[in-house]
Amino acid sequence: MENEDNAVTEDTLTITDNRTGRTYEIAVQNDTIRALDLRQIKVHDDDFGMMSYDPAYTNTASCSSRITFVDGDKGVLRYRGYPIEQLAEQSSFLEVAYLLIYGELPDAAQLEHWEERVMHHTFVHENLAKLMQSFRYDAHPMGMLIGTIAAMSTLHADSKDVHDEKSRQKQIWRILGKLPTVAAFAYRRRIGRPYNYPDSSLAYTANLLYMMDYMNQSDYQVNPVRAKALDVLFILHADHEQNCSTSVMRGIGSSHADPYSAMAGAAAALYGPLHGGANEAVLRMLNEISTVKNIPAYIEKVKAGEFRLMGFGHRVYKNYDPRARIIKKVAEDVLAETGRNSLLDIALELERIALEDEYFLSRRLYPNVDFYSGIIYQAMGFPVDMFPVLFALGRAPGWLAQWLEFIDDPEQRIARPRQVFAGPEQRDYLPLAQRG
Numbered sequence: 041m042e043n044e045d046n047a048v049t050e051d052t053l054t055i056t057d058n059r060t061g062r063t064y065e066i067a068v069q070n071d072t073i074r075a076l077d078l079r080q081i082k083v084h085d086d087d088f089g090m091m092s093y094d095p096a097y098t099n100t101a102s103c104s105s106r107i108t109f110v111d112g113d114k115g116v117l118r119y120r121g122y123p124i125e126q127l128a129e130q131s132s133f134l135e136v137a138y139l140l141i142y143g144e145l146p147d148a149a150q151l152e153h154w155e156e157r158v159m160h161h162t163f164v165h166e167n168l169a170k171l172m173q174s175f176r177y178d179a180h181p182m183g184m185l186i187g188t189i190a191a192m193s194t195l196h197a198d199s200k201d202v203h204d205e206k207s208r209q210k211q212i213w214r215i216l217g218k219l220p221t222v223a224a225f226a227y228r229r230r231i232g233r234p235y236n237y238p239d240s241s242l243a244y245t246a247n248l249l250y251m252m253d254y255m256n257q258s259d260y261q262v263n264p265v266r267a268k269a270l271d272v273l274f275i276l277h278a279d280h281e282q283n284c285s286t287s288v289m290r291g292i293g294s295s296h297a298d299p300y301s302a303m304a305g306a307a308a309a310l311y312g313p314l315h316g317g318a319n320e321a322v323l324r325m326l327n328e329i330s331t332v333k334n335i336p337a338y339i340e341k342v343k344a345g346e347f348r349l350m351g352f353g354h355r356v357y358k359n360y361d362p363r364a365r366i367i368k369k370v371a372e373d374v375l376a377e378t379g380r381n382s383l384l385d386i387a388l389e390l391e392r393i394a395l396e397d398e399y400f401l402s403r404r405l406y407p408n409v410d411f412y413s414g415i416i417y418q419a420m421g422f423p424v425d426m427f428p429v430l431f432a433l434g435r436a437p438g439w440l441a442q443w444l445e446f447i448d449d450p451e452q453r454i455a456r457p458r459q460v461f462a463g464p465e466q467r468d469y470l471p472l473a474q475r476g
């Protein structure tokens with residue numbers, strides 16, 4: 041900031057430590073102070089120095105990022121500056137993946153090359169296909185996905201060199217190319233059908249649907265409405281700044297583990313019902329509610345704290361999640377094609393009642409991205425346990441973009457939070473016979 045004399049002035053924060061009466065001036069940039077600047081605040085010279093305590097990182101920026109902007113109060117989401125609404129309407133998933141990873145929209149030649157490279161890497165090593173056969177018949181496909189991504193690290197040893205730009209580029213093509221194949225194989229394994237190998241002449245999401253659905257029909261065609269809906273859903277899921285799974289991707293990446301190992305961890309974080317597993321939980325909840333007339337009693341139980349309304353609430357959005365608004369429209373398009381689904385009626389009524397209820401209004405709990413995505417997936421015929429897998433496929437470019445940004449950020453080092461130790465002081469070991 042400059043004053044009237046054009047001299048540069050720095051924004052600062054003045055802190056008075058009432059324990060000592062000392063005053064400290066700390067630099068402020070982007071409404072943020074550096075946590076390490078607090079370390080100088082000490083009572084005694086040999087103190088460790090002050091830290092900030094922030095369980096769940098609700099008010100701590102762990103990085104500076106140029107990828108995704110979220111304004112949770114206004115319900116705004118932008119990838120590299122582009123509003124999510126424009127991308128969902130006009131772009132494709134692979135184009136958005138390029139945007140997230142490289143920072144700019146591709147020109148025609150760049151897009152063609154990118155799509156060709158990703159689709160060229162859709163085949164997986166046969167050992168991986170065999171490994172997937174070894175999961176038990178009822179293995180959750182998300183467990184299979186996590187395990188298989190980790191196993192991919194053993195097949196692509198060149199991925200270990202995370203500082204080699206060429207190698208990193210190759211892993212990005214491989215990961216985006218192979219993930220749909222792994223997802224489709226997990227699904228086919230689960231339902232006891234033979235694998236379909238990729239058709240790289242198809243578009244990204246069309247190829248996924250083909251690998252999942254094709255049963256040697258001579259007249260098989262990928263349904264374009266479903267492929268388009270999946271593409272839009274993937275765009276909506278593609279990144280969401282420093283969410284739980286992305287933080288894990290960065291955290292594991294910070295030890296310079298290869299991107300497959302880091303992504304297996306990120307996918308594991310996504311699996312939980314408070315994160316990407318929520319779409320599966322929403323569907324189970326709607327089935328449990330089963331009819332519109334059961335909704336008021338269900339809401340009363342939520343308000344009594346017996347359980348949460350899945351698909352509602354968000355750490356960052358304290359307003360309608362912009363992705364939920366777009367998804368609601370996609371749900372209508374898909375259901376117009378597949379036939380209306382009673383679960384949508386339950387969801388719409390649940391949303392209406394919740395949005396008028398003081399409990400949800402006062403806590404600023406609105407439908408999130410997972411509230412409607414499950415209904416679309418179900419209408420398209422995906423089994424419920426595939427929902428988090430689909431979320432993971434959509435989120436993969438975001439994980440990769442954030443991983444690359446981390447690796448290239450000179451300010452970043454291995455992630456290693458501090459703790460406030462609240463355990464016992466030093467004590468002496470007691471032999472077993474002397475313990476009460």
Ligand code: CMC
Pocket residue numbers: 283313314315316317318342347348349350351352353354355356403405408409410
């Ligand atoms: N239903 C009922 N009450 C809720 C809900 C909910 N879904 N979410 C939060 N609350 C209440 C919570 O009980 C607390 O109330 P009180 O102040 O009386 O104790 C208050 O709202 C604040 O909740 P919080 O747990 O401090 O909020 P958080 O920011 O830590 O949690 C969340 C965010 C997404 C984990 C949470 O809202 C939740 O569990 N939602 C349901 C699961 C869900 O839909 N997850 C998908 C998130 S979007 C996609 C993604 O990120 O993967």
